[in-house]
Amino acid sequence: MDAAQVRVAIDGRELSFPAGLTVLQALRMSGIKVPTLCHDDRLAPVGECWACAVELVPATGLPAHHRPACREPLLDGCSIRTDGAALDEFRRNLLEQLATRAAPDEMERFPDKALHQALREFDILPRADASPPEAIDVSHPHIRVDMERCIACRRCVRICEDLQGESVWHVFGRGETLRVATGGGVPLAESPCVGCGACVDTCPTAALTDASAWREPPATTWTRTVCPYCGVGCVLDIGTADDRIVATRPALDGPSNKGHLCVKGRYAYDYVDADDRVCAPMLRRDGQWQRATWDQAIAFAAEGLRRIVSEHGPDAVGVLGSARATNEENYLIQKFARVAIGTNNVDCCARVCHTPSAAALKHMLGTGAGTNSFDDIEQARTLLVVGANPLENHPVVGARIRQRAKHGAHLIVIDPRRTGLAGIADIHLAPQPGTNVPLFNALAHVLLAEDLVDHAFVDARVDGLGTFASFIQAWTPERAAALCGVPADDIRRAARLYAQERPAMCLHGLGVTEHLQGTQGVMALIDLALLTGNLGLAGTGINPLRGQNNVQGAAVMGCEPGTLTGSQRLADARARFETAWGVPLPRSRGLNVLEMMDAARSGALKALYVIGFDVLASLANATETAKSLERLELVIVQDLFLNETARRSGHVFLPAVSSFEKDGTFMNSERRIQRVRQALTPRGQARSDAETLCRLVNALGRGAWFSRHRAEDVWDEVRSAWPAVAGIDYTRIDQQGLQWPCRGPDDPGTALLHAEHFAHGKRAVLERIDYQPTTEYTTAQFPFLLTTGRNLHQFNVGTMTGRTGQQLLRPTDTLDMHPYDAGQLGLDDGTQVRVASRHGQAALRLRITDAVAPGQLFASFHDPARALNQVTSPVRDCVTSAPEYKVVAVCVTPA
Template identity: 55%
Template sequence: MPHISINGQACTLAEGSSLLQALRDNGCQPPHPCHDDRLKPIGACRLCLVEVEGQARPVPSCATAVTEGMVVHTATARLQSLLHTNLSLLADGYPAKAVHEQAEHPFHQLLVKHEVNAGSNHQSPIFKDDSHPYLGIDMDRCIHCQRCVRICDEVQGQFVWKVWGKGEQTHIAPADGKSLLSSGCVSCGACVDTCPTGAIFDKRSTGPVDQWTKTTCVYCGVGCQMEVGSHDNKVVAIRPTDSPVNHGHLCVKGRYAYDFTHAPDRITHPMLRRGSDWHAVSWEEALSFTASRLQELRNKYEADSLGVLSSARATNEENYLAQKFARVVLGTNNVDCCARVCHQPSAKALKTMLGTGAATNSFSDIEHTSLFMLCGCNPTENHPIVGARIKQAVRAGAGLIVIDPRRTELAACADIHLALRPGTNVLLFNAMAATLLEEGLQDDDYIAMRVDGLAGFSSFITAYAPEQVASQCGVTSGDIRRAARMYALAKPAMCFHGLGMTEHLQGTQGVMSLINLALLTGNLGKRGSGINPLRGQNNVQGSAQMGCEPASLTGAQNLADAKVRASFEQAWGTNLPTSAGLDLPAMLAAASSGKFKAMWVMGYDIAMSMPNASQTLAALAQLELVIVQDLFLNETAKAVGHVFFPAASVFEKDGSFMNADRRVQRVRQVVNSPGEAKPDWQIITELARHMGHEQGFKFDAPQAIWNEIRSVWPAGAGLSYQRLQNESLQWPCPATLDDNHPGTAILHQQGFGAGPKASLACIDYQPTAEVCDDDYPLLLTTGRELYHFNAGTMTYRSPNAVLKPTDTLDISPADARLLGLAQGQSARISSRYGTAVLPVNITDKMQVGQLFCSFHRADLNVNALTSPYCDNLVHAPEYKVTAVKVKGLTAE
């Protein structure tokens, strides 16, 4: 630890400190408009100059490393003169009007503080742009700090901004020389964050902010931390804050797509459907009616005719109460959540083979791996902050293997892109495993200590040599072998996977075959390694972990375990139901056959998001009671709802979420709910009271619910609200006497759930029954894209709808020519199950014979196309493989 002197004061500093950081830590605040702690220092503005004894000239503190024995001076006459001169040069061409009208910008405050006048030589700007819905550009305020250029390059990795011209014509503008909209900008807002002058500005955050509240993003499962600005009980701005997850960065959804909170079509009063019309009623009438109908149906058809679907957008506390309500109040294990259609195959595979159904490593490991293997995921679009971190790690030298049918952004910069045929994941990973063993690339030491079943697996896997299966996979045997070698030889190697792995007939088994590779190469239990599913929704990990699935209780504890059951019965003061519960697909099947009668659906638009939409709607129509709890009158409510409970949004309640790398993170109320909307936890407790179960549901705040969760979940017992207030903790985090367990960043360092060793799994390939033929010759895959989220409920109520107005049918140029399709033309897509009409997008990202579309617009009804086939172990739908035909439509 170096020792230096600052203005005569002795200081001891951390190793690797910059001089600027040392000055700030010791009470000095030199101006530094060209510096951002997220960026490499360049010392361009010369305003943070200090004198160091022994140095002939002043040095920029931002770009100077601390060395032992430094003697530093910050306030000499020479430095004051230099500061005034350099600041005056920057101000000479700067608009004085901006300084007076927007005093909040750091550069403006600097001018005022040092009494430097702006504008003596102000000229018209070289570049202005008003094309973007969120970002405005007014380069007459540019001081050439290049922070926008550098943050786009070094943090987001998009390379949108460029320095143009020379001398007096030097200016910053989009790299394509046109507009921000045409430049490849992904609207993350990082350039706005870093700009010290307002040359790049947030067009909507121009008014006052009364308060900034730290909370957690409501979109994907990355769990970005942010501060939400409010004014007059309205959300008016969002900015990133630093955390181990997002390092002061946000994506377009998290930063800008918050308009849903104050959308004019928010439902703010309870409603009952009478005939074909909805009518606003009081909470008392809505709750009394619902309680009476549930009791009536339970008495008539028994408890297992009823079910509850909780929400990945709800908090941990609310999901916990949802499953407790199902089991204690209704008396059934019929409870599920949207993890069923995305997360469950990963959880099942990881728990079966390793003992814990969650990511093995942390996002913090991204900067510590030698190689990424991305399997069926597109993080730069679906998990943009993780995607940006991966891009930067690859730029810094990490290897990259991308396994995806499409040429995604990361596939374009990969060392190897295996563009496999959808549905052949098991074949491909078995072929990679066969290569490892055939070529002696396995980690024998790790296998000897940590792995069982090698002999039997070795015999089994020989049938899957790359040369035997490559043609079925749609890739070359040579590329399979190259990928296997690269993964085995890089130490450590980190796998991320997504819904392209799980939403298949063999979704669970595909993840298991991926785990085989990690076991064979020793890429588990170490920093920078592991098997890490990228969760799609903000709290899909938490909803399942809280027990919102038929066979598990809170903490993913097995309901069939007698000790687990007994502990919950003691905590809840009642016997738990003994019949096996139904998951969501089973509920719908039972509804179709008349055996299932009522469903309470919280924050989950199943009519739009479940596959084979016509079959789903037909099943829902058989129900005698459908209770919808949401912000808006969604497609489920419109089609089949009987009761509507208006829920609070994420900005209107307290609680916690659980992100994809097992962090429990606080959610904090920013504004009040509109009208009579209430947080989900309050609605659940009030309905429980109306059904005679006030005891066990009497909570005054989410913290009290969380404390009950901790009491029944030993692995989370150390995660108190007090600690979560300032710490980013990952479970397992058991209680300790001194309440300081650090959490668990890396799982399986010493052993696995069932013991010191994990067993390899021999998994035979099973092709899906959904195949192309002469009638349906093209293969359609569905998924998400950057600007929208799931059912579009939130993002299509924001200007993101300007950035991406519609879902499109992505098709290769060759297929477009064959079918006579033009860019933007409407086309009818037909499958064996239904039809949809989408505009055509011709792109070289698609392989011949394959199509892709997202599913975010309700009116386009893409899930009318998808099949009834599902994962053969956990029933996750096979969204990724649908045989279709396409016909272009002519304009009327």
């Protein structure tokens, strides 16, 4: 027998199993079901309820005894009995006692709860009366709490602690007085609960349930798909009834989420049927939006585009793809720009967030994507989190980082604010906004000055050490400290930790990229990884946390002016695509979205076709963006709602569908291609972006080049155009996604890039990045530096979350200010204030918090009514033109 197998007897049958299983796992593999009440596969087994007890004979000649199957290791030669009079009586007695914690209507409403299942299997009637209203906590918009139904299994306590890490639920008392409640017994809405729903998932009774389950019918169909929010790529199951979403739940085998979701992925889906969703085409006539037929809207858009191209040339048109659209749709979008219009003026919202990461990674390592996988978090000894707040912006990954830190990994956080992870970090470096490059250079200085360089790695794979060492010699920690405000000794401590406690994994966010030196800031981080050998190994790498569900895919599909599908440079791949598409590609350089706004303002750009991207609400320096849009002769908006761009400047509105109403694929931050599946019928006359594009190209007379619009067919065209995904077909990713490169049918995909060589060759070159200060600076008139970003409960400009129950958790944006500054200005918490910069102003409510440093402010931008981007500056990244959202000088006065 194979050494990796154990042989056992189960109910008289001789069976063999892989070593290392528990008895419960073996029973499930054998198709034998025993009740479990305290067990959850995501948690370490504790065997407290004993509902899964079996009769176990450890080895021949030893006496039999009862043991909980969930925590008992499966031993070679053991004998297991799962039924019999004694076991049946034991389980029945246990369940008879617990029947007082279940009511008949709850059994019907929640048939999948573990206790309810067990009671049905043993024909035991529930014996609980309805709970009194005062015993039920409905303070939270998403979770209903009824501890009259609690059986003290502690699953909620353990999953909140061990998976999410919030420690909302606590055990009080012992024995018969034992009870589970929030800390201090406060209502759930007043607790630290982040609304992830893990406690609801794990609860075996109706003690913790989704609030929506009490007003919606049970799901009749479940469809597996991918979350439409951030770039983590959580896999979830959508429960529908009567063609409506009534529930969601995390997929236990989701590669990146592993049975977990955040509050948005779990509960923020009501936007699909929001009252103001636009489900029919519209045209603006006499200054008013009026309903139109599809034929009318398409004809109007096509005629406008045809006229502008005829009169001004194809480069008078700009096309914007969408991070919310599928890979297949974004492929068609960039093909539409280049083939149907004849321009390279195509871009997407990656420009305003992570194009700097892609450009830096492409330039230095050969591939503009994250180097490692989320699973590497659990393999890292040190985690370096830079300019990111994953507990709020990528909550599932944030929870994994926090759990890894709790279990022994070192944590370094670089962020101006004291974020949740900064509060538990070994070292928190809080640089003055706009001074990342001096700080990163000082870290590199320490690596060389103290000989913390991995010389074997550098000798084998890195060039330019000599010239880099000469350059970095001037960037002492003391010099950097004077610029960025971080103590020199702390810089030294962080450099030593990153270099010595390896493998060290770097994860960064928009706090690195959305700066004048955003691209160069990422390059400086790559320098640190190259110097220490923290590349090409598990638990290492440079890993951007992508902000939207498919922002990585939108850019990689070719929604950028200088690249084609697969981020292949236009100059390099032109001939191959011309052969594949049968048409010459445009020769012009192409404009990115910021350059499109400049061209519109100057009169050179005449038309903009924008898909799933609210340009006016998203771009910095919104006043100037509005002026640019107003000068356009034709603005075609394709979206779910009349967004701010459509309201102010649109001429044609084409109704799109949500990701729940179509098929395709998304690409997450770790390069994983995953299936998106249709769970709902498209609402009204709304159509997928692919179908709408094909209608438009037919009207333009270019339909012969767009014969494919079915998602799988388009993906097969992508595979033929981009060799790195040739091995990823729909059949292979039906159950679980694959990471590119994946070049053939037998290729398992690539979880780790640059293991033996870089994408562009065997050696990488260190970059010397000098400091270029931002033009935003404080004065007596503008004494504060404002940083913008996201929060847990809302998403981007609120297009989706603003139409869900998330509004009850975070109804609008606030301005965060340190207590000292608020005291100096005589401002109270909750005061309505006016925040003004050299570029514009906005009104927000003040939130006083010591998470920001004196002299610094923070605000999110989710509420279009606040229009915070009127305040942000026109400064752009010096390499990619990404806006500098992260630093602007402002003043604050009472509104």
